[in-house]
Amino acid sequence: MRGLLPSRRGVLAAVTVVCAVTVLAAPGTAFAHAPATPAPAASSSPQGPAGSPTLRPTPPPNKDLEALRERLDKLYHDAAVATDAYNAAEEKARKQSAEIDELHRQIDEGRRKLDELKDRAGAAARAQYRTGGLPPEVRLVLSDDPEQFLNGTGLVLQGQRATKGMLAEMTRAQQDLRQYTDDASAQWRKLEANRKAKADAKKTIQKRIAAAEKLQSRLQKREMKRLAELEREAALKAQTAWLDTGILTKLKDRASEQGGKAVAFATAQLGKPYVWGAEGPDTYDCSGLTSQAWASADHPIPRTSQEQWKQLKHVDIKDMRPGDLIIYFHDASHVAMYVGDGTIIHAPRPGRTVTVAGAGSMPILGVVRPDTGKAGDGS
Template sequence: MNVSTGGRQLRGRASATALACAIALIPGLSYAAPHAPGPDPGPGGTRSIEQVGAELDGLYRQAEVATEAYNTANEKATDQTKRLASLRADLTRIEGRVGDLHALAGAAARTQYRGGYLNSTGVQLLLGEHPDHALDDAAQAQQAMQNIINVSEAQKAARAELEGKTDAAAKDLKELNRTLADKAGAKEQIEKKIADAERIEAGLRKEETDKLAQLERQRTDEAKSKWPVSGPGGGTSDKGGGGTTTSVSGAAGKALAFAMDQIGKPYVWGAVGPSSFDCSGLTSTAWAAAGHPIPRTSQAQWHGLTRVSLSSAQPGDLIIYFKDATHVGMYIGGGQIVHAPRPGRTITTAPAASMPILGVVRPGV
């Protein structure tokens, strides 16, 4: 389902669309929710360039939400498939064990019926980890027979329990696959909207394109001014768009170096490299390259990694955006992130405050 979208890139854009004007978690500041697509035209039936920009923002925001929903469903289905395979392998082993015990019990019963006793070798091999001693009389054989029965009953009970778990896991996987199919269908609908957005962008006149780029630069400047964090890694960068103000070592440094090396590569839904990424594909692959695998999606990263305060954000940390945790970028210091913005864009740096922040998580701890 990875769909590459080229689209016409507007000149001068330095950050993702769907930008808000402040950080949700900072007291005293607020942000507007992403605009819905299709704003009403202005007087005379002509839409303003601001309305066009709002429509594009809304379409691309919907695309990102759909992308993360699909990725999450896919991850759950993949994990459940592995779990079901493991359960089925365990069930096969225990069924073999039950069959062996059943055969051994039958042999013991036939031998005793004929007035003899079961040779101990098979019993010891099946029931004991150290078959050092052979049974040498009928009393021991009788006890071995009882042990066979006891173990056989316990194995049958374990098999019944495992069969129940396997059936439940298969049912869950079936439901997850239905959910995945639904999410895939939703992505297809979003793809059509993205195509509409690209046609809108392609049809803009040069002066309209320039004005959109100017509006985005203004929002970028506003976002830079709203970053409140000071201290190590938090101050305003003096290196333009992508520099950091602190040196980074260890796993965080490796992850950050990897992410920065991907700048310029395109955003592609569901991609985890090496030639393209989506937002969480970039962060998860970067940290895996640093030797610390993390969850695949931004929502799983938010729920599964250690949360830290915004004021203690350090380079390499992940900043999670929007209330539904559907976007993520890696903090690089200086009030900046590196991220994969949305379809039609490439991996770039942007102000950390350019979208509403849900919180910060720190991998590797």
């Protein structure tokens, strides 16, 4: 990304510090298992008033906290899946609302056109009434003036064609109006179905997050501290295993021009809170961050991680470059932006902020590339 990201080295320096202190330590969603560490025995110091040791409660065994960590991961994962469903329903609802607005415009235009045609037909009927109700062709036949008869014949034929054309146009306008109305009704039904899907997804999200928060609220400070340590260990173990494959020596360090802009945007969001369904500018969920990052690079992409996986170009992990998106878990329920040096920027989960993490700290499904520009374009 040299020449594309003026703050590249500064960002990477910050990344190194963050990774060492907090990020790799707490990626938000880590599914790899850390080796169990034996629980410390009860302490016999300091001494009590009578010289006898004051025993401290023994922390719960690591296996219990590890099981809790896995349970929390499962709850947050389910919340992420529901968030994707919520975002998808929201995106569909926006499109359907826009389509309904356009149909209403067409309906109004169709009604105006039909009213105009009816006025023209009415004017023709009134003109015929004023001439005694006889059609023009009959009046011409009864005429005693041969020249008038011959000259008028052409006008009659023109009038007949105009009348037929007007009637045909009225028929088409009525058919179009019925079709627009039927389409609008169908879109309203879809919109209502998506609203229900969105409401159901919202309930699922809130239920899973509430369950996770309830589990964590039962922990004491030392247990929360140990749980955080287990998360760090799991993330570090997964990241180390990924790096041990030698992948870092194969990865590219230069982004395309648009990719550099997307990375710069994502970097500027570090520290902002995760909120499900959010697309910025103050809060984000995982796909809200990546979609807005690429929108800032004038390259819109799908809103959800699952659609990003379905619609964007797939690339091999070894060909990954900064700006590419890494899709995680078997159901494509999480997405992050690769920023180079084996790291990502992502919005992890509720209770966390946009942060830097190891690219291999979660199970990778695959990598997608939003743009087709060459690495280093514009440098």
